[in-house]
Amino acid sequence: xxKIADSMSFYLVQFLNGLAFSLLLFILAAGLSLIFGMMDVIxxxxxxxxxxxxxIGLSVLRFTGSFxxxxxxxxxxxxxxxxxxxxxxxxQVMKRxxxxxxxxxxxxxxxxxxxxKWIWGADVHSITPPPIxxxxxxxxxxxxxxxxxxxxxxxxxxxxxxxxxVEKTRLGAIVRxxxxxxEMVSGLGIDIDLTFKAVFAVGAALAxxxxxxxxxVLSVYPGMDHDILLLTLIVVVVGGMGTLGGAFWGSIVIGQxxxxxxxLFPDYALxxxxxxxxxxxxxxxxxxxxxxxxx
Amino acid sequence: xxxxxxxxxxxxxxxxxxxxxxxxxxxxxxERRAIIGPNGAGKTTLFNIIAGELKPTGGKVKxxxxxxxxxxxxxxxxxxxxRTFQKNNLFLGLTVMENVRLAxxxxxxxxxxxxxxxICKFLHLQERTEEILEQLxxxxxxxxxxxxxxxxxxxxxxxxxxxxxxxxxxxxxxxTAGMSPAETIKATQMxxxxxxxxxxLIIEHDMxxxxxxxxxxxxxxHGKALAEGTPEEIKRDPKxxxxxxxxxxxxx
Amino acid sequence: MKKQANExxxxxxxxxxxxxxxxxxxxxxxxxxxxxxTYSTNLxxxxxxxxxxxxxxxxxxxxTGLPSLGHAAFFGLxxxxxxxxxxxxxxxxxxTIPLGILxxxxxxxLIGLLAIRAVGVYFLMLTMALSQMFxxxxxxxxxxxxxxxxVFGVPRPSLGFIEINFYNTNNFYYLVAVMFILSYLALRxxxxxxxxxxxxxxxxxxxxxxxxxxxxxxxxxxxxxMAGAFGGLAGVLNSYYLGYTSPYxxxxxxxxxxxxxxxxxxxxxxxxxxxxxxxxxxxxNLMSSYTERWPIIMGAVFIFFVMAARNGMYxxxxxxxxxxxxxxxxxxxxxx
Numbered sequence: 001x002x003k004i005a006d007s008m009s010f011y012l013v014q015f016l017n018g019l020a021f022s023l024l025l026f027i028l029a030a031g032l033s034l035i036f037g038m039m040d041v042i043x044x045x046x047x048x049x050x051x052x053x054x055x056i057g058l059s060v061l062r063f064t065g066s067f068x069x070x071x072x073x074x075x076x077x078x079x080x081x082x083x084x085x086x087x088x089x090x091x092q093v094m095k096r097x098x099x100x101x102x103x104x105x106x107x108x109x110x111x112x113x114x115x116x117k118w119i120w121g122a123d124v125h126s127i128t129p130p131p132i133x134x135x136x137x138x139x140x141x142x143x144x145x146x147x148x149x150x151x152x153x154x155x156x157x158x159x160x161x162x163x164x165x166v167e168k169t170r171l172g173a174i175v176r177x178x179x180x181x182x183e184m185v186s187g188l189g190i191d192i193d194l195t196f197k198a199v200f201a202v203g204a205a206l207a208x209x210x211x212x213x214x215x216x217v218l219s220v221y222p223g224m225d226h227d228i229l230l231l232t233l234i235v236v237v238v239g240g241m242g243t244l245g246g247a248f249w250g251s252i253v254i255g256q257x258x259x260x261x262x263x264l265f266p267d268y269a270l271x272x273x274x275x276x277x278x279x280x281x282x283x284x285x286x287x288x289x290x291x292x293x294x295x
Numbered sequence: 296x297x298x299x300x301x302x303x304x305x306x307x308x309x310x311x312x313x314x315x316x317x318x319x320x321x322x323x324x325x326e327r328r329a330i331i332g333p334n335g336a337g338k339t340t341l342f343n344i345i346a347g348e349l350k351p352t353g354g355k356v357k358x359x360x361x362x363x364x365x366x367x368x369x370x371x372x373x374x375x376x377x378r379t380f381q382k383n384n385l386f387l388g389l390t391v392m393e394n395v396r397l398a399x400x401x402x403x404x405x406x407x408x409x410x411x412x413x414i415c416k417f418l419h420l421q422e423r424t425e426e427i428l429e430q431l432x433x434x435x436x437x438x439x440x441x442x443x444x445x446x447x448x449x450x451x452x453x454x455x456x457x458x459x460x461x462x463x464x465x466x467x468x469x470x471t472a473g474m475s476p477a478e479t480i481k482a483t484q485m486x487x488x489x490x491x492x493x494x495x496l497i498i499e500h501d502m503x504x505x506x507x508x509x510x511x512x513x514x515x516x517h518g519k520a521l522a523e524g525t526p527e528e529i530k531r532d533p534k535x536x537x538x539x540x541x542x543x544x545x546x547x
Numbered sequence: 548m549k550k551q552a553n554e555x556x557x558x559x560x561x562x563x564x565x566x567x568x569x570x571x572x573x574x575x576x577x578x579x580x581x582x583x584x585t586y587s588t589n590l591x592x593x594x595x596x597x598x599x600x601x602x603x604x605x606x607x608x609x610x611t612g613l614p615s616l617g618h619a620a621f622f623g624l625x626x627x628x629x630x631x632x633x634x635x636x637x638x639x640x641x642x643t644i645p646l647g648i649l650x651x652x653x654x655x656x657l658i659g660l661l662a663i664r665a666v667g668v669y670f671l672m673l674t675m676a677l678s679q680m681f682x683x684x685x686x687x688x689x690x691x692x693x694x695x696x697x698v699f700g701v702p703r704p705s706l707g708f709i710e711i712n713f714y715n716t717n718n719f720y721y722l723v724a725v726m727f728i729l730s731y732l733a734l735r736x737x738x739x740x741x742x743x744x745x746x747x748x749x750x751x752x753x754x755x756x757x758x759x760x761x762x763x764x765x766x767x768x769x770x771x772x773m774a775g776a777f778g779g780l781a782g783v784l785n786s787y788y789l790g791y792t793s794p795y796x797x798x799x800x801x802x803x804x805x806x807x808x809x810x811x812x813x814x815x816x817x818x819x820x821x822x823x824x825x826x827x828x829x830x831x832n833l834m835s836s837y838t839e840r841w842p843i844i845m846g847a848v849f850i851f852f853v854m855a856a857r858n859g860m861y862x863x864x865x866x867x868x869x870x871x872x873x874x875x876x877x878x879x880x881x882x883x
Contacts, residue, residue, distance in 0.1 A: 369759075372758065373760050386752050398759045400745070401760035
């Protein structure tokens with residue numbers, strides 16, 4: 001009896017771990033996926049936004065001592081950086097097709113990473129969670145960090161808010177229409193430039209937000225941008241580009257695969273993820289929930 | 296030499312939209328068939344199905360009684376099907392000669408697997424390319440990049456590339472679209488001078504071109520066959536007149 | 548993917564500038580150690596190694612129009628195979644080079660089969676993700692690859708029974724230079740062959756290529772594997788050069804480096820990417836003695852080329868020569 005309860009609580013803890021990781025990935029993937037679905041833009045600097053968010057969060061925390069301030073300020077700054085990238089550079093290259101977007105955003109990602117190393121150094125840091133979320137709580141006999149519960153709740157909240165915006169607001173309707181048919185939307189007289197800016201800024205902000213939240217669970221280090229970008233891309237490949245649903249379920253699949261992979265096949269966790277990805281692609285080449293995207 | 300084309304009960308649906316319904320068509324070898332109909336009638340979709348770009352939702356496509364429904368475009372090309380596109384679909388960054396040569400090369404057995412010999416050394420390929428350039432009156436512009444050609448010249452090249460694949464059935468999708476009256480006459484002349492061993496299907500809006508070239512006409516409307524017959528029969532067909540009345544389609 | 552082709556094949560005269568420049572270039576490369584310092588000769592060897600790597604990606608990206616962010620996987624495969632063989636079996640290049648190339652080609656076949664069905668962005672993401680599979684293997688299979696430490700202590704190659712000391716900078720340089728020249732000549736033949744012209748056709752208009760009868764998938768796959776093979780060769784040479792291989796060689800950012808070299812140099816020209824590799828390696832080595840921030844400079848240079856000089860260094864040089872000579876339209880300038 002004890003053994004069953006033990007393994008149940010073990011699996012529950014792992015599931016929750018996976019869920020927390022999934023939701024971090026989701027916040028990232030949502031931004032990337034919507035930017036692609038709406039603007040037909042591949043943003044390889046998305047991982048950089050995540051990293052910058054984490055580092056700025058770190059600094060704000062050091063400077064003000066407030067985790068919550070970091071949570072608010074970091075995404076805003078990242079959104080501003082995103083806007084500069086979009087208006088000053090990406091805009092001109094957007095019409096040239098995906099390759100040039102990839103090249104440009106990769107160039108920026110390359111610069112951002114070294115910039116981060118320059119400003120914050122090459123050491124590994126961690127963001128301290130606010131006191132309320134420090135420590136652990138008991139779940140079915142196992143200890144589970146309170147902060148990760150916060151991540152889960154927060155992540156689900158963000159998912160809910162995003163879902164509400166996309167499904168219930170005018171902006172959301174424009175975004176959904178844009179994912180299906182960009183030309184039609186601009187033909188309807190909607191200021192497509194402004195909408196693009198908004199979508200890109202929100203996407204960047206989401207990445208930055210994820211960075212701050214993740215900074216207390218995963219570490220903050222130069223190279224975190226490239227590592228997370230890879231996972232995020234796998235998520236959108238698996239889930240399908242252009243939809244929130246795709247980003248969500250893709251994150252769940254990959255988050256759980258990663259967590260359970262690490263636990264069950266520690267040496268092959270990453271390979272396990274690739275196996276999952278390859279399997280999905282064989283049966284659903286466009287991902288589980290692909291829609292429109294790339295007009 | 297020429298192939299016959301048979302369409303049996305061809306249907307095409309895009310989601311809830313029925314683009315083609317129960318299309319039956321029989322084109323004899325060497326025949327010149329024009330396909331006309333108002334915009335949106337489904338003509339290009341029909342071509343796409345014949346050429347393998349689209350799979351029909353139902354029905355069969357047969358080439359000389361061999362069923363080819365759903366075969367891929369490159370396979371159909373080797374069965375003798377060639378097509379042109381409504382919007383020029385050229386290799387804009389390459390010269391006229393290179394455009395034609397690629398088309399010729401596709402049908403020279405084994406050449407494309409050669410990765411070690413310089414292409415200029417394949418004399419047969421070069422000769423055949425020059426031959427076709429001559430035939431199509433493209434020889435004077437052979438070294439010009441396709442993107443720098445005039446629209447009429449591009450349209451000519453468009454047809455030329457299809458011909459260069461040595462087809463047995465040729466699908467021309469609005470070959471004179473966007474051409475000036477003078478260019479249209481030249482193009483019509485060129486098409487009429489094509490060998491009779493070539494089965495021809497032409498989508499056209501310009502009725503003068505249709506009447507000059509077609510043996511038989513097939514009228515498509517809302518994805519369904521409206522009428523079929525010789526130009527004379529079609530001109531007198533009341534259903535056709537009803538559809539075209541008020542539109543700029545009939546310019547006779 | 549749209550691409551501005553800078554191609555125009557005109558009939559080649561036997562003594563065309565193309566041939567002449569090439570001969571001069573080869574002569575210069577072979578003569579370099581005579582007047583170059585040990586340091587610069589060594590550096591040039593590194594440039595040539597990455598020149599092969601960049602040219603291999605050019606075949607895929609510049610000529611076939613396939614943008615891959617996973618090309619480092621093949622470089623890494625060649626590198627690891629060579630390193631492991633050199634240490635555990637024999638450092639002879641008659642063993643490591645063929646097996647390194649074979650391994651890289653098989654890896655390319657594997658990834659290609661899965662990725663080439665996808666189009667555009669999906670292809671890019673798939674190459675990136677699938678190549679990281681090899682990165683994961685390199686990282687985790689410590690028993691084979693040394694894990695994050697990598698394989699170190701790789702001896703310089705041997706030519707079997709011929710006694711040459713490749714620890715001598717000049718000797719090693721000549722080995723690399725010869726491999727580079729052979730690679731360049733081979734790639735040049737490939738892109739000018741009928742097969743090569745098919746690749747260009749695919750880049751220019753894949754849709755029409757299908758319509759006129761080409762089995763595009765097969766050619767893309769062949770191009771992918773060939774590119775992988777040459778990438779593997781570069782990897783083999785690099786493992787000897789450094790005496791060591793690390794998982795980072797396989798990381799997707801390394802694929803990004805190759806992309807930078809190709810674009811900055813000038814895609815679709817073979818020589819351009821070599822120039823790009825030169826600039827990259829030079830910046831990396833020379834700049835780093837002045838500032839640790841050379842990636843920012845490289846990134847800025849890269850962005851400049853992407854935005855304002857899309858035809859790369861080679862394109863700029865061409866334009867310059869055109870401007871100076873004033874008769875650029877009639878010069879039988881041969882673009883490779």
